[in-house]
Amino acid sequence: MANSCAVIGVGQTQYKTKRLDVSMAGLLREAARRALDDAGLTWRDIDAIVVGKAPDLFEGVVMPEVFLADALGAAGKPLIRVHTAGSVGGSTAIVAANLVRSGVHDRVLTLAWEKQSESNATWALTVNSPFTTSLVVGAGGYFAPHIRAYIRKSGAPEHIGHLVAVKDRENALRNPYAHLRIPGISREMVESTPMLWEPIRYLDTCPSSDGACAMVLASEDAAKKAPGKPAWVQATAMRSEPMGFVRRDNVSPQAGKDCAADVYRQAGIADPRRELDCAEVYVPFSWYEPMWLENLGFCGDGEGWKLTEAGATAFDGDIPWNPSGGVLSSNPIGASGMIRFAEAAMQVSDRAGEHQVDGARRALGHAYGGGAQFYAMWVVGSEKP
Amino acid sequence: MPSDVNHVVEFPGGYTRSVGPVIGRFLSELRDGRMVGVRTSGGRVLVPPTEYDPDTGDDVTGEFVEVGPVGTVTTWSWVAHPAKEHPFDRPFAWVLVRPDGADTALVHALDAGVFDAGAEAPKFLKTGMRVRPKWRAERTGTIGDIECFLPEVTMINPQAKLEFRLSGGRALHRYLEGIAQGRILGSRCPVCEAVIVPMKETCPRDGVPTTEEVELPDVGTLTTYAVNNIPDPRAPEVPFVSGYVLLDGAGVPLLTLIAGVPADQVRMGMRVKAAWKPREEWSPSVGNIKWFEPVDEPDVPFDEIKDYL
Ligand SMILES: [Zn+2]
Numbered sequence: 245m246a247n248s249c250a251v252i253g254v255g256q257t258q259y260k261t262k263r264l265d266v267s268m269a270g271l272l273r274e275a276a277r278r279a280l281d282d283a284g285l286t287w288r289d290i291d292a293i294v295v296g297k298a299p300d301l302f303e304g305v306v307m308p309e310v311f312l313a314d315a316l317g318a319a320g321k322p323l324i325r326v327h328t329a330g331s332v333g334g335s336t337a338i339v340a341a342n343l344v345r346s347g348v349h350d351r352v353l354t355l356a357w358e359k360q361s362e363s364n365a366t367w368a369l370t371v372n373s374p375f376t377t378s379l380v381v382g383a384g385g386y387f388a389p390h391i392r393a394y395i396r397k398s399g400a401p402e403h404i405g406h407l408v409a410v411k412d413r414e415n416a417l418r419n420p421y422a423h424l425r426i427p428g429i430s431r432e433m434v435e436s437t438p439m440l441w442e443p444i445r446y447l448d449t450c451p452s453s454d455g456a457c458a459m460v461l462a463s464e465d466a467a468k469k470a471p472g473k474p475a476w477v478q479a480t481a482m483r484s485e486p487m488g489f490v491r492r493d494n495v496s497p498q499a500g501k502d503c504a505a506d507v508y509r510q511a512g513i514a515d516p517r518r519e520l521d522c523a524e525v526y527v528p529f530s531w532y533e534p535m536w537l538e539n540l541g542f543c544g545d546g547e548g549w550k551l552t553e554a555g556a557t558a559f560d561g562d563i564p565w566n567p568s569g570g571v572l573s574s575n576p577i578g579a580s581g582m583i584r585f586a587e588a589a590m591q592v593s594d595r596a597g598e599h600q601v602d603g604a605r606r607a608l609g610h611a612y613g614g615g616a617q618f619y620a621m622w623v624v625g626s627e628k629p
Numbered sequence: 630m631p632s633d634v635n636h637v638v639e640f641p642g643g644y645t646r647s648v649g650p651v652i653g654r655f656l657s658e659l660r661d662g663r664m665v666g667v668r669t670s671g672g673r674v675l676v677p678p679t680e681y682d683p684d685t686g687d688d689v690t691g692e693f694v695e696v697g698p699v700g701t702v703t704t705w706s707w708v709a710h711p712a713k714e715h716p717f718d719r720p721f722a723w724v725l726v727r728p729d730g731a732d733t734a735l736v737h738a739l740d741a742g743v744f745d746a747g748a749e750a751p752k753f754l755k756t757g758m759r760v761r762p763k764w765r766a767e768r769t770g771t772i773g774d775i776e777c778f779l780p781e782v783t784m785i786n787p788q789a790k791l792e793f794r795l796s797g798g799r800a801l802h803r804y805l806e807g808i809a810q811g812r813i814l815g816s817r818c819p820v821c822e823a824v825i826v827p828m829k830e831t832c833p834r835d836g837v838p839t840t841e842e843v844e845l846p847d848v849g850t851l852t853t854y855a856v857n858n859i860p861d862p863r864a865p866e867v868p869f870v871s872g873y874v875l876l877d878g879a880g881v882p883l884l885t886l887i888a889g890v891p892a893d894q895v896r897m898g899m900r901v902k903a904a905w906k907p908r909e910e911w912s913p914s915v916g917n918i919k920w921f922e923p924v925d926e927p928d929v930p931f932d933e934i935k936d937y938l
Contacts, residue, residue, distance in 0.1 A: 374914035379864065384855075396853075490880040
């Protein structure tokens with residue numbers, strides 16, 4: 245990948261339980277227009293379009309790339325769809341970035357979205373077959389045993405998850421697009437909400453959101469002409485692993501560790517906690533912050549909860565995690581990964597407004613999906629690599 | 630309740646009314662399926678139009694402006710028990726509708742759909758909702774040319790159904806053959822030597838074909854679990870426990886339902902045994918095992934299960 249690639253435009257929609265005011269195409273166009281405006285471009289300036297969304301059954305829309313082609317200005321242009329479950333937003337951005345880095349295209353529009361209100365994700369995750377035990381437990385029921393295993397292995401006290409639930413929602417109050425905005429959010433408030441999948445309480449979980457995110461990725465030449473400050477893509481990595489195999493570590497999957505090691509190696513990062521200024525990490529259940537702190541190498545095994553408890557990941561901590569409010573505050577599943585990538589880019593290009601981390605020059609965007617099977621990560625920076 | 634009428638006064642043929650150029654234009658446009666308002670000298674658009682500005686008494690300008698047909702409900706009243714004279718014999722709403730481009734609203738009926746007599750107002754009925762007129766096929770130039778207003782189409786409900794034939798492949802087929810006889814079959818990997826259950830043709834870890842079929846006991850250890858409190862018609866009554874059971878001799882835990890023990894007494898390391906459905910209900914399906922339930926044995930220490938979490 246000899247060529248440079250930069251994020252020159254970011255567009256997000258308002259994230260809400262139901263965006264009944266727009267069609268799916270309208271939702272995407274809202275994000276795309278904002279990204280194009282941010283990049284000072286029109287549909288005509290775009291060379292290729294790369295879209296991603298979560299599994300088709302999630303919103304009951306099969307092959308959206310077919311019906312969305314004209315809505316996304318793709319007539320006569322290449323349009324690619326990417327699909328890696330919940331991590332898809334991140335993988336989509338990486339495919340788009342590679343089209344630029346390989347020198348194939350100068351300006352690529354990439355989008356990811358989900359209109360969760362159109363269907364029922366728990367239903368989609370629980371389609372019956374004679375081969376598997378169908379438990380109707382949804383994503384929370386799937387991840388809860390692994391969280392329990394983390395707590396048992398690390399000896400973390402039970403309130404750690406609640407600290408993350410509060411921190412990310414406090415951050416969301418600074419983000420105008422965030423879905424959940426809970427003024428006065430407190431640990432007591434989280435602890436008083438119903439236990440959904442022990443040990444996960446209601447406010448330890450992400451909401452179901454409608455929303456879309458778009459970015460314009462550009463070559464070095466194209467980035468020079470952009471009106472705003474570019475966010476340079478310094479490294480990208482993807483990994484996957486099967487869902488069940490002998491001695492799989494469900495708490496800290498190997499594919500996640502390998503993906504992180506790869507992205508740091510490419511970016512020349514030896515110590516992510518010191519060398520990154522902030523991170524947007526896919527944390528759909530609050531306990532996944534300490535779990536991913538360890539998986540992503542920000543600390544040793546069993547130490548993640550101590551960083552959270554000490555406030556290291558807070559907005560004013562030494563390594564702020566999810567200054568946007570994260571997945572815990574807005575979760576249009578297919579878009580959630582791209583939002584992490586886009587928010588990381590916003591941080592290093594001074595686009596983050598009220599939730600801007602002072603002096604952020606290098607940031608990590610992270611996404612995972614499936615049964616923690618798919619990983620996508622990028623490091624973006626204010627300096628060209 | 631007032632008693633039924635028993636006396637009627639009616640002028641034969643009905644009175645006539647000349648409508649003048651302003652109301653007349655409004656009614657003529659209605660007959661053509663359009664709605665117009667009239668502009669006042671202050672710039673407001675009155676619908677229905679009047680010959681004067683009701684605020685000042687001045688003549689209106691005579692400039693007619695096409696408005697709507699879509700409009701916004703500015704207020705409404707739900708009629709749960711319609712009277713004989715009402716436009717519907719089922720619940721409906723009276724609404725004030727301000728057509729797009731107009732500064733005033735007109736009153737009309739809104740057909741909100743089919744409801745039983747006495748039903749409460751539907752949730753979608755709101756100030757601010759968008760509506761459009763339903764025109765009569767035969768129009769004569771009266772406000773009745775609009776039969777009623779209807780909510781704008783905001784959502785459709787396409788039905789989707791896929792039919793397909795499932796095939797699990799050789800290994801799963803063999804596994805289900807075993808399950809249909811009450812046996813749990815796994816396959817051994819020649820490299821890591823672990824037993825994979827349900828059996829697979831290749832080891833997902835080492836990528837080599839498995840070589841040996843192994844029958845496993847239906848007894849094992851619960852490694853980790855969730856207590857689920859979300860009710861669902863397809864799920865057991867809440868709270869119910871889902872968990873991973875490492876069968877004795879297996880290298881991969883099985884996801885299953887845990888029952889026969891109160892949810893708050895479930896433990897990591899608990900010894901459990903399969904509860905099979907009655908033999909006459911068996912089929913080639915994992916559903917032959919209802920759940921796993923505790924057996925009276927001491928718990929397995931955490932160290933022995935920590936690599937299977
Ligand atoms: Zn093996």
